[in-house]
Amino acid sequence: MDFLRPTTWAEALAVKAERPEATPIQGGTDVMVEINLDKGRPAALLDLNPIAELRDWTSEDGWLRIGAGVSYTRLIDELGGWLPGLSQASRTVGSPQIRNRGTVAGNLGAASPAGDSHPPLLASDAIVEAESVRGVRMIRIGDFYTGVKRNALEPDELIRAVRVPYAGGPQYFSKIGTRNAMVIAVCSFAIALHPGRRAVGTGIGSAAPTPRRAPEAEEFLAGELDWAGRSPVPPETVRRFGELVAQAASPIDDVRGTRDYRVHALAVMARRTLGWAWTEYRGT
Amino acid sequence: MRVNVTVNGEAMTADDVWEGESLLYALRERLGLPGAKNACEQGECGSCTVYLDGVPVCACLVAVGQAEGRSVITVEGLADGDNLDQVQRAFVECGAVQCGFCTPGLIVQAHSLIASSSGVPEDAEIREALAGNLCRCTGYEKILDAVRLAAARKAAS
Numbered sequence: 068m069d070f071l072r073p074t075t076w077a078e079a080l081a082v083k084a085e086r087p088e089a090t091p092i093q094g095g096t097d098v099m100v101e102i103n104l105d106k107g108r109p110a111a112l113l114d115l116n117p118i119a120e121l122r123d124w125t126s127e128d129g130w131l132r133i134g135a136g137v138s139y140t141r142l143i144d145e146l147g148g149w150l151p152g153l154s155q156a157s158r159t160v161g162s163p164q165i166r167n168r169g170t171v172a173g174n175l176g177a178a179s180p181a182g183d184s185h186p187p188l189l190a191s192d193a194i195v196e197a198e199s200v201r202g203v204r205m206i207r208i209g210d211f212y213t214g215v216k217r218n219a220l221e222p223d224e225l226i227r228a229v230r231v232p233y234a235g236g237p238q239y240f241s242k243i244g245t246r247n248a249m250v251i252a253v254c255s256f257a258i259a260l261h262p263g264r265r266a267v268g269t270g271i272g273s274a275a276p277t278p279r280r281a282p283e284a285e286e287f288l289a290g291e292l293d294w295a296g297r298s299p300v301p302p303e304t305v306r307r308f309g310e311l312v313a314q315a316a317s318p319i320d321d322v323r324g325t326r327d328y329r330v331h332a333l334a335v336m337a338r339r340t341l342g343w344a345w346t347e348y349r350g351t
Numbered sequence: 352m353r354v355n356v357t358v359n360g361e362a363m364t365a366d367d368v369w370e371g372e373s374l375l376y377a378l379r380e381r382l383g384l385p386g387a388k389n390a391c392e393q394g395e396c397g398s399c400t401v402y403l404d405g406v407p408v409c410a411c412l413v414a415v416g417q418a419e420g421r422s423v424i425t426v427e428g429l430a431d432g433d434n435l436d437q438v439q440r441a442f443v444e445c446g447a448v449q450c451g452f453c454t455p456g457l458i459v460q461a462h463s464l465i466a467s468s469s470g471v472p473e474d475a476e477i478r479e480a481l482a483g484n485l486c487r488c489t490g491y492e493k494i495l496d497a498v499r500l501a502a503a504r505k506a507a508s
């Protein structure tokens with residue numbers, strides 16, 4: 068196995084172009100588990116830690132550009148105020164030690180349907196900034212997940228950053244697991260209200276081959292909410308929203324939970340997060 | 352490959368390191384530092400917790416090459432000779448050590464919590480900080496006592 072250590076981003080792209088089979092490693096919290104448990108030996112490891120610029124984030128025109136090397140811990144501490152949904156989801160990842168190393172870019176690289184960053188990224192229309200020696204590609208988050216643990220990256224591409232718009236309204240994330248720390252989601256759900264354009268964003272985790280949105284639920288709710296008057300959401304609307312979210316999923320039975328449980332839990336999480344979000348909106 | 356890393360303030364070199372090897376393995380098997388323990392090798396138990404550039408991490412999930420040129424502090428690096436660090440002392444005094452397997456990782460993680468707190472952290476905060484460190488013996492109560500004691504002593508000093 069080779070251990071490749073580029074020190075600049077340009078060098079990393081050149082190495083990835085030359086060695087497309089090399090496995091990038093950032094926090095290593097997915098990659099090292101695979102190696103330690105001998106689930107597969109990469110031909111080469113491409114260490115991104117030395118590239119200082121990946122650890123930066125910047126803010127421009129209402130968007131945050133989060134470098135691929137920003138850990139969950141730093142995201143929560145430094146960006147939580149702008150990105151409440153992603154920050155709530157980040158707080159549920161693993162343990163402090165895992166959050167000190169793990170990154171959203173690594174979560175995207177792994178593209179597990181259970182990855183916790185995916186639902187809030189979907190709900191807020193994030194963009195994955197992928198780059199190769201051929202140039203930069205801005206991939207809409209909805210186009211990024213292509214299958215179970217598969218994503219839209221080309222073999223010579225690396226994730227440079229994730230771009231997420233500032234929250235324009237309330238955002239909430241909910242996750243079901245058997246304990247509070249260190250759990251892979253049985254299923255999860257994120258909601259984002261976008262009052263500026265009177266739209267609703269959603270994201271479903273661990274209940275389909277890929278993370279996905281619930282477009283019908285989004286459209287339905289956006290049309291029903293009393294954006295101007297801020298009156299309470301009628302129970303019938305809340306119920307229907309939950310139903311539409313659950314219908315958007317296509318879960319399976321597995322070791323963590325059954326299909327039926329996931330469908331049920333998604334509807335509950337959708338209703339609950341809507342309740343929290345609307346209460347916050349009415350109070351602002 | 353060769354890896355150069357500063358461990359507990361001392362520049363160390365490991366040779367003939369396998370590229371897929373973890374920092375934990377290198378510390379224990381090549382650098383003679385068996386303090387950090389190897390239990391799960393998948394980030395679940397925290398018994399391998401060490402500081403990497405001042406941040407507590409699971410050493411089993413850091414590829415050793417990623418530690419090149421960086422600073423690592425293990426549980427061995429906390430005491431000053433025979434003089435135990437105050438977190439270590441509190442663990443001894445409170446009976447927070449039974450078989451001791453989880454202890455090195457818990458000490459490093461608790462050390463980091465206490466270093467970043469001004470007073471005695473709330474119970475919820477301690478539990479959250481230690482959520483990635485499993486102990487099969489103590490039932491955690493004595494560990495919480497030890498963390499409160501060490502934090503109180505630090506706040507008072």
Ligand SMILES: Cc1cc2nc3c(=O)[nH]c(=O)nc-3n(C[C@H](O)[C@H](O)[C@H](O)COP(=O)(O)OP(=O)(O)OC[C@H]3O[C@@H](n4cnc5c(N)ncnc54)[C@H](O)[C@@H]3O)c2cc1C
Nearest residue numbers: 093094095096097098160161170173174176182183226394
């Ligand atoms: C004990 C434990 C608990 C966990 N709990 C959770 C949890 O609760 N929720 C959750 O979502 N995940 C969890 N995880 C999984 C993991 O921590 C996350 O997926 C994390 O986001 C991975 O980030 P990383 O930087 O460590 O990735 P790495 O392990 O470094 O990489 C992961 C994947 O992404 C690729 N990659 C990394 N960076 C780039 C880049 N810049 N460009 C292209 N590809 C890249 C890698 O090649 C690899 O395929 C847990 C893991 C452990 C060990």
Ligand code: FES
Nearest residue numbers: 392394397399411
């Ligand atoms: S051995 Fe590293 S977390 Fe268990």
Ligand code: FES
Nearest residue numbers: 450453486487488
């Ligand atoms: S004292 Fe035995 S595992 Fe904690």
